[in-house]
Amino acid sequence: MSTESMPEPESLILDAIEAAEAIPDPLVGIVEQTATNPGAPFMPEALEALAALKQDNRAAFEALRSQLKKAGCRVTALDDAIAEENGDQGGRGPTQADILIDLAQSVALFHAPDGSGYADLDINGHRETWPIRAKGFRRWLARRFFEETGGAPSSEALQSALNVIEAKAHFDAPERQVHIRVGGRDGRLYLDLGDEAWRAIEIDATGWRIVDNPPVRFRRASGMKAMPIPLSGGSIETLRSFLNVQTDADFVLVVAWALACLRNRGPYPVIVLSGEQGSAKSTFSAILRALLDPNTAPLRALPREDRDLFIAASNGHVLAFDNVSGLPAWISDTLCRLATGGGFAVRQLYSDQDEVLFDAARPVILNGIEDIVTRPDLADRAVFLTLEPIPEERRRPEQDLWAAFEAERPRLLGVLLDAVAKGLAELPRTKLDKLPRMADFALWATACETALWPSGTFWSAYCGNRDEAVDGVIDADPIAAAVRALMQARTEWTGTASDLLGALAEMAGERVAKSKTWPDSPRALAGRLRRAATFLRKVGIDIGFEREGRARTRIIRITTIGQPAVPESQGPRPSASSAPSAEPSKPNIRNGFASRDLRTVGDPADGSRGETAATIRANPLKSNTETDADGADDIHPPQSAPEKTGWRARL
Numbered sequence: 241m242s243t244e245s246m247p248e249p250e251s252l253i254l255d256a257i258e259a260a261e262a263i264p265d266p267l268v269g270i271v272e273q274t275a276t277n278p279g280a281p282f283m284p285e286a287l288e289a290l291a292a293l294k295q296d297n298r299a300a301f302e303a304l305r306s307q308l309k310k311a312g313c314r315v316t317a318l319d320d321a322i323a324e325e326n327g328d329q330g331g332r333g334p335t336q337a338d339i340l341i342d343l344a345q346s347v348a349l350f351h352a353p354d355g356s357g358y359a360d361l362d363i364n365g366h367r368e369t370w371p372i373r374a375k376g377f378r379r380w381l382a383r384r385f386f387e388e389t390g391g392a393p394s395s396e397a398l399q400s401a402l403n404v405i406e407a408k409a410h411f412d413a414p415e416r417q418v419h420i421r422v423g424g425r426d427g428r429l430y431l432d433l434g435d436e437a438w439r440a441i442e443i444d445a446t447g448w449r450i451v452d453n454p455p456v457r458f459r460r461a462s463g464m465k466a467m468p469i470p471l472s473g474g475s476i477e478t479l480r481s482f483l484n485v486q487t488d489a490d491f492v493l494v495v496a497w498a499l500a501c502l503r504n505r506g507p508y509p510v511i512v513l514s515g516e517q518g519s520a521k522s523t524f525s526a527i528l529r530a531l532l533d534p535n536t537a538p539l540r541a542l543p544r545e546d547r548d549l550f551i552a553a554s555n556g557h558v559l560a561f562d563n564v565s566g567l568p569a570w571i572s573d574t575l576c577r578l579a580t581g582g583g584f585a586v587r588q589l590y591s592d593q594d595e596v597l598f599d600a601a602r603p604v605i606l607n608g609i610e611d612i613v614t615r616p617d618l619a620d621r622a623v624f625l626t627l628e629p630i631p632e633e634r635r636r637p638e639q640d641l642w643a644a645f646e647a648e649r650p651r652l653l654g655v656l657l658d659a660v661a662k663g664l665a666e667l668p669r670t671k672l673d674k675l676p677r678m679a680d681f682a683l684w685a686t687a688c689e690t691a692l693w694p695s696g697t698f699w700s701a702y703c704g705n706r707d708e709a710v711d712g713v714i715d716a717d718p719i720a721a722a723v724r725a726l727m728q729a730r731t732e733w734t735g736t737a738s739d740l741l742g743a744l745a746e747m748a749g750e751r752v753a754k755s756k757t758w759p760d761s762p763r764a765l766a767g768r769l770r771r772a773a774t775f776l777r778k779v780g781i782d783i784g785f786e787r788e789g790r791a792r793t794r795i796i797r798i799t800t801i802g803q804p805a806v807p808e809s810q811g812p813r814p815s816a817s818s819a820p821s822a823e824p825s826k827p828n829i830r831n832g833f834a835s836r837d838l839r840t841v842g843d844p845a846d847g848s849r850g851e852t853a854a855t856i857r858a859n860p861l862k863s864n865t866e867t868d869a870d871g872a873d874d875i876h877p878p879q880s881a882p883e884k885t886g887w888r889a890r891l
Contacts, residue, residue, distance in 0.1 A: 357409030474651025506601025663688035737762030
């Protein structure tokens with residue numbers, strides 16, 4: 241139809257449409273224009289379009305704003321201009337950082353004693369606790385921003401908001417303790433289950449139960465796995481079928497160490513597993529870790545520096561180091577601090593003055609083929625187990641072993657929790673006649689043991705293990721072994737450190753004296769003697785340092801005690817119990833790992849152990865009604881005033 245046949249009004253409209261020019265979108269190419277002309281976004285048409293875009297599609301506006309900023313636009317002035325265009329009399333609207341800070345108002349903030357900020361988040365009806373600088377909180381905050389605005393916050397805005405939120409947590413919020421896996425409050429223990437609902441197990445003197453919102457705060461580190469829901473009615477003997485332990489005493493010590501791990505404070509003994517290839521050391525370690533603190537990487541290599549060990553201790557409750565070939569002096573000292581509780585301080589990255597501090601204790605598992613613990617200070621904090629090789633006809637497929645363990649894990653955890661509840665009830669009235677180096681561990685294990693076996697069982701096993709450690713550490717230290725050999729034919733030696741270094745070199749032989757482990761100066765010898773003095777005193781050799789004469793010459797005096805210190809396995813028992821019977825302990829036939837008559841530590845080749853072997857082979861799990869513990873005092877008189885006589889080769 242031609243325009244001539246149309247009514248005149250319609251014809252005029254069509255003529256106007258055809259004559260009109262297409263009006264371009266002012267935002268098309270605005271980023272490229274801004275790169276050459278930073279004032280392009282401030283043109284009236286562009287400002288009007290930006291104001292409309294901000295109201296209609298906030299996500300698209302934020303994305304375009306970010307591109308304009310990169311192109312060189314002054315976005316702060318642009319925000320003010322857009323606000324004026326929209327008639328906003330209050331100036332520019334809230335920034336992304338302002339929105340993020342406002343969103344964080346809904347969370348409960350607090351800070352830990354070290355000053356780091358935390359946030360309690362309400363997620364699907366349960367509480368989750370995250371460090372403000374952790375990825376978990378950043379993800380939550382970014383998701384809330386997207387729900388609010390439909391866009392993504394810039395990294396700069398997110399970082400600025402986190403700085404403000406952390407400052408508010410530090411200055412305006414209360415202080416609370418934050419725990420990894422195990423925490424405590426008001427006489428109760430709490431064990432983090434690690435599940436998606438952030439539930440925990442509450443343990444007190446009356447028993448244990450699962451709680452949805454524990455009063456303590458737990459932190460979830462990467463790699464933490466969930467624990468099973470514990471079940472009642474299990475037996476601790478079931479655990480023995482999964483561990484290559486040969487004697488009852490060894491099994492008692494393993495369970496005592498596990499009970500210590502379920503406590504919220506140390507000291508924690510270091511459990512040291514040694515044995516040749518094929519003795520299931522790694523499987524032993526992995527099962528203990530899976531039972532007490534499951535992790536996606538249960539076994540790790542020994543760290544190369546303090547910082548790596550600090551990071552591992554900050555992100556896990558139990559530390560397990562696999563296939564350790566040897567312990568350098570620095571890591572041996574660090575493990576001592578980690579076992580009994582001590583501080584670590586490392587410089588914070590990208591900072592000249594700030595430090596990252598860690599002050600806590602952690603249970604540690606070490607396993608290796610050789611005797612890896614040779615320094616007396618760490619040996620005094622350790623429990624030693626020697627695993628026997630598993631015959632080929634008694635091996636089990638690893639898949640079958642782990643399947644059976646997973647089926648029993650809830651009941652095993654339940655029986656351990658029952659023992660912990662018993663320990664909380666008995667600990668206030670638990671006493672020992674004498675306290676070892678790991679006194680708190682010994683008291684805790686003694687308080688828990690009556691839920692599992694007769695009173696006094698742990699003390700007998702622990703003292704026997706410490707007696708074995710004395711011989712092992714002395715044999716591993718060439719200086720201590722040379723001193724013991726030197727004093728075999730005399731009751732006293734007096735002289736300078738230089739004289740003693742020569743005498744010990746003659747006793748040790750040329751090959752040992754020229755080795756790297758031999759001290760190269762009298763001063764180094766004095767330090768080695770001080771380190772070995774504790775264990776030498778336990779075998780009847782006392783080392784003293786004196787000054788004589790007007791020149792105040794330093795003198796070393798070595799004497800032998802007439803009656804060596806009573807082996808701890810024959811010493812005082814817990815005051816409320818009698819001693820276990822001296823019947824030979826039974827090897828672990830039930831777990832099918834090894835044949836009969838295998839022991840954790842074999843007899844010495846020279847056969848000079850004497851009666852100590854009978855003590856170590858005693859059955860600690862047998863009822864102790866046959867033997868009276870008070871008889872031990874008649875056999876071994878008090879040592880308050882020892883008399884100097886000849887040295888005895890063995891206890």
